[in-house]
Amino acid sequence: MDFVSILSIFVMACFVGYYVVWSVTPALHTPLMAVTNAISSVIVVGALIAGAAQGSQVSKWLGLLAVVLASVNIFGGFAVTERMLAMYKKKDKK
Amino acid sequence: MELSASSAWVPLAYLIAGVLFIMALRGLSSPATSRSGNRYGMIGMTIAMVTTLVTHGLASMTEIVGAIAIGGGVGFVTARRIKMTDMPQLVAAFHSLVGLAAVLVGWAAYLNPGAFGILEGAQIASHSRVEMGLGIAIGAITFSGSIIAFLKLAGKMSGSPIMLPARHAINLGTLALIIGLVGYFTQAQDLWVIAAITALSFAIGFLLIIPIGGADMPVVVSMLNSYSGWAAAAMGFTLHNTAMIITGALVGSSGAILSYIMCKAMNRSFLSVIAGGFGADAGPSGGPAKEQRPWKRGSAEDAAYIMKEAESVIIIPGYGMAVSQAQHVLREMGDQLKAKGVSVKYAIHPVAGRMPGHMNVLLAEANVPYDEVFELEDINGEFAQADVAFIIGANDVVNPAAKTDKSSPIYGMPVFDVDKAKTIFFVKRSMGGVGYAGVDNDVFYMDQTMMLLADAKKMVEDIVKALAH
Numbered sequence: 001m002d003f004v005s006i007l008s009i010f011v012m013a014c015f016v017g018y019y020v021v022w023s024v025t026p027a028l029h030t031p032l033m034a035v036t037n038a039i040s041s042v043i044v045v046g047a048l049i050a051g052a053a054q055g056s057q058v059s060k061w062l063g064l065l066a067v068v069l070a071s072v073n074i075f076g077g078f079a080v081t082e083r084m085l086a087m088y089k090k091k092d093k094k
Numbered sequence: 095m096e097l098s099a100s101s102a103w104v105p106l107a108y109l110i111a112g113v114l115f116i117m118a119l120r121g122l123s124s125p126a127t128s129r130s131g132n133r134y135g136m137i138g139m140t141i142a143m144v145t146t147l148v149t150h151g152l153a154s155m156t157e158i159v160g161a162i163a164i165g166g167g168v169g170f171v172t173a174r175r176i177k178m179t180d181m182p183q184l185v186a187a188f189h190s191l192v193g194l195a196a197v198l199v200g201w202a203a204y205l206n207p208g209a210f211g212i213l214e215g216a217q218i219a220s221h222s223r224v225e226m227g228l229g230i231a232i233g234a235i236t237f238s239g240s241i242i243a244f245l246k247l248a249g250k251m252s253g254s255p256i257m258l259p260a261r262h263a264i265n266l267g268t269l270a271l272i273i274g275l276v277g278y279f280t281q282a283q284d285l286w287v288i289a290a291i292t293a294l295s296f297a298i299g300f301l302l303i304i305p306i307g308g309a310d311m312p313v314v315v316s317m318l319n320s321y322s323g324w325a326a327a328a329m330g331f332t333l334h335n336t337a338m339i340i341t342g343a344l345v346g347s348s349g350a351i352l353s354y355i356m357c358k359a360m361n362r363s364f365l366s367v368i369a370g371g372f373g374a375d376a377g378p379s380g381g382p383a384k385e386q387r388p389w390k391r392g393s394a395e396d397a398a399y400i401m402k403e404a405e406s407v408i409i410i411p412g413y414g415m416a417v418s419q420a421q422h423v424l425r426e427m428g429d430q431l432k433a434k435g436v437s438v439k440y441a442i443h444p445v446a447g448r449m450p451g452h453m454n455v456l457l458a459e460a461n462v463p464y465d466e467v468f469e470l471e472d473i474n475g476e477f478a479q480a481d482v483a484f485i486i487g488a489n490d491v492v493n494p495a496a497k498t499d500k501s502s503p504i505y506g507m508p509v510f511d512v513d514k515a516k517t518i519f520f521v522k523r524s525m526g527g528v529g530y531a532g533v534d535n536d537v538f539y540m541d542q543t544m545m546l547l548a549d550a551k552k553m554v555e556d557i558v559k560a561l562a563h
Contacts, residue, residue, distance in 0.1 A: 001105075001334050003221060006330075006331060006334060006339060009336055009339050009340065010327060010330075010331070010339045010342075010343050011343075013112070013116075013339060013340040013342075013343030013344060014343040014346070014347050016116055016340075016343075016344070017116075017119075017343050017344040017345075017346070017347030017348060018347050018351065020116060020119045020120050020344070021119060021344075021347055021348040021351045021352075022351060023120070023123045024119065024122045024123055025122070025123060025124060025125070026355075026442075026444065026450070026451060026454070026469050027125065027442075027451060027454040027458075027464055027467060027469075028122045028125065028128060028451060028454070029352060029449075029450035029451030029454070030181060030185075030449060030450060030451035030452060030454065030455045031122060031128065031132075031451070031455070032119070032122050032348060032352070032450075032451070033185050033315065033316070033319050033349075033352070033449065033450065033451075034181075034185060034188075035118055035119070035122070035131075035132060035135055036119070036319060036323065036344070036345040036348045036349070037185060037188045037189060037192065037319065037322070037345075038135060038139070039115045039118060039135055039138070039139065039341050039344070039345065040192050040322045040323050040325075040326045040341060040342065040345040041139075041191075041192055041195070041326075042111070042115070042139065042142050042326060042337050042338050042341045043192065043195050043196055043199060043325070043326045043329055043338065044142075044143060044146075044195070045108075045142055045143070045146045045333065045335055045337065045338055046199035046202075046203070046210075046329050046332075046333050046335075046338070047195060047198070047199050047202075048143065048146040048147060048150060048158060049146060049150050049209060049210060049333070050198075050199060050202030050203065050206065050209065050210075051154060051157065051158050051161065052147075052150045052152075052153055052154045052158060052209075053150070053206050053208075053209030053210075054153065054209075055206050055208060055209060056202075056205045056206035056209075058205055059201075059202040059203075059205040059206035059209070060154070060202075060206075062198045062199075062201050062202040062205070063198070063199070063202045064157055064158070064161045065161075065198055066194075066195040066198035066199050066202065067158060067161035067162060067165065068161045068162075068164050068165035069165060069191045069192075069194055069195040069198070070165065070191070070192070070195045071161065071162045071163075071164070071165025071166045071169060072165040072166070072168050072169035072172075072188075072191055073165075073169060073188050073191050073192055073195075074139055074165075074166070074169065075165070075166035075167075075169035075170045075173070076168070076169025076170060076172050076173040076184075076188060077169070077173075077188060078132060078135060078136050078139070079169070079170050079173035079174065080172075080173035080176065080181075080184065081132050081135075082129070082132055083173065083174070084178075084181075084455055084458070085125070085128045085129045085132060086129070087455070087458040087459050087461075088125035088128070088458045088464050089458070089461065089463055089464065090125075090126075090463050090464065090465055091463040091465050091466065
């Protein structure tokens with residue numbers, strides 16, 4: 001992909017982010033931070049490529065360490081979001 | 095089966111992952127759809143990881159699965175065990191990990207550019223060097239900044255601002271140096287350049303967050319959230335990976351919007367928060383308020399008696415409620431009042447607590463239904479009709495000086511109109527400490543105010559006991 005197509009995706013995604021985030025209810029701002037944290041760990045993709053590549057042992061181990069760190073975030077972030085969201089309940093209709 | 099990394103399915107899979115992440119955030123527009131949103135996020139992450147593994151990872155599958163298991167295990171156990179009141183420092187800690195991971199990935203790409211497909215001849219393509227340099231710089235700032243935020247939030251380091259002499263000059267100089275080095279990196283692909291970028295960025299992360307005080311932490315945490323997104327986006331540019339770019343843009347804008355909302359709720363500019371030092375020397379602006387003024391002390395029994403006879407009670411929680419873990423017993427108090435026919439509502443200021451939405455999570459944890467919890471602008475008109483405003487662990491967000499006193503450091507900040515309520519109960523540890531901003535609060539001395547001086551949890555427990563009679 002050339003630079004301009006990538007840049008287009010980035011700019012469009014910024015706009016999507018802008019509108020989607022403004023529609024998030026303030027009561028869920030803490031789960032929003034936890035889940036954005038989890039998904040920003042998609043950087044694990046870069047870590048996996050480095051960890052799997054041959055050619056440089058240093059690069060490989062840096063990659064594997066990054067996989068560990070990103071995995072903490074992925075599993076921790078989604079799990080803690082799930083835990084928080086499960087607590088939000090409506091009034092019991094009796 | 096090893097798929098070729100150039101197969102047309104591969105970018106498509108990353109695109110789908112990106113779209114699922116958008117849907118994950120979209121789900122958060124209401125608590126009812128939020129949990130399915132979170133599932134979309136998990137599916138998106140699984141797609142991104144599996145795609146990468148089948149296209150690149152088969153050669154070192156054992157090590158990689160081991161790494162995921164170690165990290166995943168630590169993350170999962172932490173997420174299950176963490177107390178809800180510790181959520182701000184957990185989020186800060188998680189941000190630091192994203193930052194460090196970005197730095198490591200940047201370094202790995204520098205040391206083995208062939209594996210990342212960023213070579214142009216024998217050299218790394220120059221636009222890739224800019225992206226890599228920026229990714230490492232933002233990642234390193236996110237890492238060290240989040241470490242300081244974590245230490246401050248966890249109480250392992252003084253929450254008060256720490257001021258260095260000439261810090262603005264040092265900070266701006268360091269930033270300029272980093273940008274200059276990233277530019278130089280396109281000319282010379284030397285190890286020392288990237289090492290210097292990394293080291294300086296770690297340093298500026300520390301320097302930026304150290305002078306920022308505890309109550310400005312909602313802005314800091316949001317800002318670091320944003321940075322972690324931009325770091326992921328920069329790495330996405332390096333790797334030409336749509337999932338990373340979309341996610342980075344989403345997270346980056348999310349954090350930026352949250353910072354904006356937090357700043358607006360304090361009527362402070364983003365720059366003044368970053369410049370730091372708020373609340374360090376509020377002495378002179380506090381003005382002549384130091385004279386002794388008469389105030390009334392109430393007891394748990396008084397509070398129980400008046401609230402039980404009231405028609406409507408509005409509860410305003412603040413950071414003090416989180417500190418004393420009073421949310422559960424507060425909900426019990428609310429239940430007892432409701433059983434006696436009193437209308438009970440909770441009013442939450444955007445900057446209450448140490449991170450956006452902090453109070454909402456704690457009340458949700460204590461089983462307070464979310465439709466009894468209101469935002470500032472939705473409930474502020476109701477204080478005039480309310481019989482009781484019950485303030486617990488909050489202070490600056492109910493200070494009328496923000497509306498009237500132009501010399502006050504919190505002037506212009508939107509606050510709750512508690513002074514319009516018939517009776518005000520102010521739960522506070524002692525009369526000595528003033529709010530974070532260091533300003534006196536006229537609400538203490540109003541005719542309809544009763545100060546309930548005790549630890550928040552202890553006081554509410556006593557009220558619950560008194561209500562039971």
